[in-house]
Amino acid sequence: MSTWILNGTIVNLETNAAETKHVYIENGVIQNIMDTESELPETGIAEVIDAAGKLVSAGFIDMHVHLREPGFEYKETIATGAMSAAKGGFTAIACMPNTKPVIGTAEVVRSVLAKADAAEAARVLPYAAISVNQLGRELTDFAALKEAGAIGFTDDGVGVQSAQMMKDAMKLAASMNMPIIAHCEDETLVVGAPVAEGPFAEKHGLKGIPNESEAIHVGRDVLLAEATGVHYHVCHVSTVQSVRLIRQAKSLGVNVTAEVCPHHLLLADEDIPGLDANWKMNPPLRSRKDVEAMIEALEDGTIDMIVTDHAPHSEEEKAKGMQLAPFGIVGFETAFPLLYTKFVKTGKWTLAFLLTKLTVKPAEVFGLPWGKLEIGRSADITIVDLNTEQEVDPATFVTKGKNTPFTGWTLQGWPALTMVEGKTVWSSR
Numbered sequence: 001m002s003t004w005i006l007n008g009t010i011v012n013l014e015t016n017a018a019e020t021k022h023v024y025i026e027n028g029v030i031q032n033i034m035d036t037e038s039e040l041p042e043t044g045i046a047e048v049i050d051a052a053g054k055l056v057s058a059g060f061i062d063m064h065v066h067l068r069e070p071g072f073e074y075k076e077t078i079a080t081g082a083m084s085a086a087k088g089g090f091t092a093i094a095c096m097p098n099t100k101p102v103i104g105t106a107e108v109v110r111s112v113l114a115k116a117d118a119a120e121a122a123r124v125l126p127y128a129a130i131s132v133n134q135l136g137r138e139l140t141d142f143a144a145l146k147e148a149g150a151i152g153f154t155d156d157g158v159g160v161q162s163a164q165m166m167k168d169a170m171k172l173a174a175s176m177n178m179p180i181i182a183h184c185e186d187e188t189l190v191v192g193a194p195v196a197e198g199p200f201a202e203k204h205g206l207k208g209i210p211n212e213s214e215a216i217h218v219g220r221d222v223l224l225a226e227a228t229g230v231h232y233h234v235c236h237v238s239t240v241q242s243v244r245l246i247r248q249a250k251s252l253g254v255n256v257t258a259e260v261c262p263h264h265l266l267l268a269d270e271d272i273p274g275l276d277a278n279w280k281m282n283p284p285l286r287s288r289k290d291v292e293a294m295i296e297a298l299e300d301g302t303i304d305m306i307v308t309d310h311a312p313h314s315e316e317e318k319a320k321g322m323q324l325a326p327f328g329i330v331g332f333e334t335a336f337p338l339l340y341t342k343f344v345k346t347g348k349w350t351l352a353f354l355l356t357k358l359t360v361k362p363a364e365v366f367g368l369p370w371g372k373l374e375i376g377r378s379a380d381i382t383i384v385d386l387n388t389e390q391e392v393d394p395a396t397f398v399t400k401g402k403n404t405p406f407t408g409w410t411l412q413g414w415p416a417l418t419m420v421e422g423k424t425v426w427s428s429r
C-alpha cells in the first residue's frame with residue numbers, strides 16, 4: 001500500500017526553482033516524484049496527504065541537541081525531545097552526551113537508542129563522550145562506543161581543557177574514521193561570567209565571557225586536527241575570531257567543519273532586554289560584529305550547517321536569574337520559522353540556501369544517508385506551511401523547555417507534517 005503527498009511545492013536546491021509535484025512513497029522509500037499532470041493509480045493508495053500550497057522538503061537534520069535523558073528527565077526526555085524535533089520539521093537529531101550518567105558507555109548508548117526507537121518521532125543519533133564522565137581525565141572506550149552506535153565523540157557542555165587529551169582523542173578517532181565534535185571554551189578565561197564581554201555585561205555589572213575563550217580552543221584544535229588528520233567539527237561558532245581561524249584552516253586543507261545556531265545569526269548582546277535568563281546560553285550572545293561574521297561565514301561556506309543546540313531547562317532553573325541560571329535555550333520548534341522569516345522572507349537568502357544548510361550539508365558532513373528528496377531515499381520528509389503567520393508561544397511547545405528569547409515574535413514557515421521512513425510522526429492537524 002502506498003502513500004502519496006499530492007501537489008506540494010518542491011524546491012530545486014541547485015536552481016531555487018519551485019515546482020508542484022506528487023511524491024509517491026512505498027515501504028518507507030520515495031518511489032517516485034512526479035509532475036502533477038501524471039495520472040495516479042486507481043487502487044492501492046493507503047494514504048493521501050494534501051500538500052497544496054505547502055513546501056515539501058527533505059526532513060531537517062540537527063547535529064547538535066540536548067535530550068537530557070538519562071538523568072534530567074524533568075528538563076526533557078528522549079520522547080518529548082524527539083517529538084519536539086519532529087514538530088520543528090527535524091527528522092534526524094544528534095544528541096549530546098552531557099546526561100547523568102553521561103553517554104560514555106556502550107550500555108548508555110544502547111539505552112538511548114532503544115528509547116529513541118520507542119519514541120517513534122525524529123531519529124536520534126547519539127554522540128558519545130570523549131572523556132569518562134566528561135571530566136577531561138581519561139578517554140572513554142571509543143571502540144565500544146562506536147560499536148554500540150555512537151556517531152562521533154564530544155564533551156559538549158564543557159571544553160576539553162588539555163591539549164594532550166584532545167590530541168589523543170583525535171588520533172584515536174581518526175584511526176576509527178570517526179569525527180571529533182568540540183565545544184570550544186577555555187575555562188580559565190570565563191570563570192563566573194554569565195554573558196559576553198561588552199556593553200550589556202558592563203551595564204549590569206556582570207563578568208564577561210571574552211571571544212578568545214572560544215577562539216583559543218578553535219586555534220589549538222585546528223592545529224591538532226592538521227597533525228592528526230581527524231575530521232574535526234566546531235560546535236556553535238559565535239566569534240569573528242573563530243571564523244577567521246576556521247576559514248584559514250579550510251583554505252589549508254585541514255578537515256574542519258563547523259555549525260552555527262539560529263540565535264547567533266539573529267541576536268546580539270545589545271538585544272538582551274534585561275536580566276532574563278531566557279537570553280542566557282553558551283556561547284553567549286556577542287556583538288553585532290560577531291553576528292554579521294556568522295552570517296557571512298555561513299554564506300561563504302566557512303560554516304557548513306545550522307544546528308539548534310536545543311538546550312531545555314526547567315522554569316525554576318531559569319528563574320534563578322542571569323548570574324545563577326544554567327546556560328541554554330530551546331530551539332527545535334522555532335528554528336525554521338525564525339530563519340525563514342528573517343532571512344528568506346527578507347530576500348537575504350534563497351529558500352534553497354536555507355534548506356541546504358538544514359538538510360544536504362549536515363548529511364554530507366557526517367556521512368548520513370538522509371537530507372535529499374530523491375527517488376530511492378528513505379521517505380524522511382517535512383511539509384511546511386510558508387504562509388500562516390503565528391506568534392511564538394512557549395505554552396504551545398511540545399518540548400518541556402519553555403526557555404526561549406523569541407516569545408512573541410510573529411513568524412511564518414511553520415512545519416505542518418513530519419514523516420520518518422514514510423510514517424507520519426507529527427502533524428499539525
Ligand SMILES: NC(=O)N[C@@H](CC(=O)O)C(=O)O
Pocket residue numbers: 066098156157158183280281282283309311312326327328329
Ligand atoms: N548551549 C548551552 O547553553 N547549554 C548546553 C551546553 C552546551 O551546548 O555547551 C546545555 O547542555 O544546556
Ligand SMILES: [Zn+2]
Pocket residue numbers: 156157158183184235236282283
Ligand atoms: Zn556546547
Ligand SMILES: [Zn+2]
Pocket residue numbers: 064065066096156157309311
Ligand atoms: Zn550543546
